[in-house]
Amino acid sequence: MLGLSLPENRVGILGALENDSLIVRMAGAGWKVTNLGAILLAKRLTDFPSLSRKALRVIRYDGVDRLKTTKEQVGGRGYASGFEGLIDYVSAFFPANEAIGVALRTTTPLYPPLAIRELIANALIHQDFAITGSGPIVEVFDDRVEISNPGSPIVDPARLIDTPPKSRNEGLAALMRRMGICEERGSGWDKVAFEVEFHQLPAPEVLTTSDTTRVTLLSPRPLGSMTPDERARAVYLHACLNQVSRKDTTNSSIRQRFGIEEKNKSIASRLIKQALDRGLVVAYDKNAGPRNRRYIPFWAAGFSEPVR
Numbered sequence: 001m002l003g004l005s006l007p008e009n010r011v012g013i014l015g016a017l018e019n020d021s022l023i024v025r026m027a028g029a030g031w032k033v034t035n036l037g038a039i040l041l042a043k044r045l046t047d048f049p050s051l052s053r054k055a056l057r058v059i060r061y062d063g064v065d066r067l068k069t070t071k072e073q074v075g076g077r078g079y080a081s082g083f084e085g086l087i088d089y090v091s092a093f094f095p096a097n098e099a100i101g102v103a104l105r106t107t108t109p110l111y112p113p114l115a116i117r118e119l120i121a122n123a124l125i126h127q128d129f130a131i132t133g134s135g136p137i138v139e140v141f142d143d144r145v146e147i148s149n150p151g152s153p154i155v156d157p158a159r160l161i162d163t164p165p166k167s168r169n170e171g172l173a174a175l176m177r178r179m180g181i182c183e184e185r186g187s188g189w190d191k192v193a194f195e196v197e198f199h200q201l202p203a204p205e206v207l208t209t210s211d212t213t214r215v216t217l218l219s220p221r222p223l224g225s226m227t228p229d230e231r232a233r234a235v236y237l238h239a240c241l242n243q244v245s246r247k248d249t250t251n252s253s254i255r256q257r258f259g260i261e262e263k264n265k266s267i268a269s270r271l272i273k274q275a276l277d278r279g280l281v282v283a284y285d286k287n288a289g290p291r292n293r294r295y296i297p298f299w300a301a302g303f304s305e306p307v308r
Contacts, residue, residue, distance in 0.1 A: 001080060001179040021171060035129075036171050040080040054135040056086060056124065060093045064143050079124050079172075083181050087117055093140045095219075110219055111145060112195035119192060119204075119215055121182040123149035125173050131211055148214040157206040157213075158306075159299060160189040161240040193241045197257055202226055203234040223258050223267075229278075231271050234258075236280035239297045249281070249295045279306030 007013045014031065017023045022037030038048040045055045056075040062068040071093070075086055095110050123136045128151025136149040155163045167173040176182045196203060202218040223231070238257045239249040247253070254268040255261070272295060275281045282301045284294040298306050 020175060036175070038078065039172065040078045040175060042078040043081070044076055045078065046076070053133060054127075054129065056120070057135065057137045058090055058093060058140070059137065060140045061142075064141050066139075080176060080179050080181060083121075087113075087120065090116065090120065090138055090140075093138075094145070095142070111201075111217055112199050115192045115195040115217065116145070118182075118188040119147045119217065121176070122188055123147050123213075123215075125167060125169060125176060125182060126153065126213070127151050128168060128211070134211075143219050145217045146214055147217070148212055150211060151213060152208045152210060153206075153213050157208055160206070161193060161237075162244050162297075162299065190241065190244065193237050197238060197241065200257070200259055202230045203237040205230075205233070223260075228274050232275040232278045232280055235271050235275035236297060239275075239281045239295055243297055243300050250293065279303075279308045282307060 004016075007016055014023065017037070018025065018031075021034055022041065023031045023033055026032055033048075035048075035051060038045070038051055039054060042048060042051075046052045056079075058073050058075070059069055060071040062070045073089065075082060077085070091109065091113060094116075120136075120138065123138075127136055127149035131150035134150045136147075139146040139148070151168070153160075154166050154168055173182065182188065192204065196217075199220065201220055205216040205218070207214045207216070218230070226234070234257070235249075235254060238254065242249045242253065251265055251268045251272065254271055255265060258268070258271065260267050272281070275295075276283070279298055281295045281297055282303075284296045284301075286293070288294070301307075
C-alpha cells in the first residue's frame with residue numbers, strides 16, 4: 001500500500017512496521033500490535049475488543065426515515081486494508097440514475113463517488129477515539145446520505161474549505177495519506193464542494209453536537225424544490241470554493257452553478273440576496289453595478305461569523 005519493496009527478511013519487515021508505530025517490541029521477547037496498526041490493518045477488528053466498536057457501520061433504510069431498515073453491515077477489516085472494498089460496498093447501497101440511449105443503457109451514480117470517498121475518509125480520520133461505545137456510520141436514505149463520526153470537529157464547520165489542515169489523529173492521518181487513501185493538505189472539502197457543484201447537488205449540511213459530527217449529502221433536486229436555507233448554503237459554498245481558487249463569485253457564476261439561463265438572471269440575484277440576508281456572503285465592491293458586483297464569504301471580509 002505504501003509502494004515500497006518488501007524487506008528481504010523477517011527482521012526487515014518487523015523493523016519497517018516498528019518504524020511506523022504499527023507494532024512495538026515487548027519486554028523480553030515478541031511484539032504487540034498497536035491500536036494504530038490494528039485500526040489500519042486488522043483482518044478482523046473483532047480480534048481487538050477496544051476497537052471493535054470503531055468499525056464502520058453501513059445502514060440502508062427504506063424511505064426517508066429510520067423506521068424500516070432494509071440492510072445493515074458492519075465492516076470487519078482495518079480502515080486501510082479494507083478501504084477500497086468498503087467504498088465499493090457502500091456505493092452498492094446507493095440508488096442510481098439510469099438513462100436509455102439510442103442503443104445502450106447507461107447507469108450513473110446518484111452521488112459523486114469522489115465526494116462519498118472523501119467524506120467517509122474524513123469521518124474515519126477525524127473521529128474522536130476517546131469516545132467509547134460508538135463509531136463511524138453511513139446511513140443511506142432514499143433522498144440523502146448521512147455520514148457520522150464520534151466527536152465534534154476541531155475546526156469551525158463553516159470554515160472547512162479555507163482552514164489549514166488539522167487532525168486530532170495525526171499518526172492515523174499521516175499513514176492513510178502515505179497509503180493514498182486521503183490527503184493532509186485540507187483539500188478534501190474542496191473536492192467535495194467541486195463535485196457537489198459539478199453535479200448541481202444541494203450543498204452538504206454539517207451538523208455538530210458535543211460528541212458527534214454528521215455530514216448530510218442530499219440527492220439531486222430541482223432548484224425550485226430546495227429550501228431557502230439550502231439555496232443560501234449552496235451560494236456560500238460556491239463563494240468559498242471561488243475564494244480559495246482566486247475566482248470571482250458573481251451573478252454569472254451563480255447562474256452557472258445552478259444551471260440558470262442568462263435571461264433569468266433575476267433568479268440568481270434572488271439567490272445571492274438570500275445568502276446576503278443570512279450574512280453568509282458580503283458584497284466585495286458595493287459601488288459596482290449589480291451586473292459586475294462581486295461577492296465573498298463572510299470570513300474573507302474579516303468577520304469571524306456570519307454578518308446578520
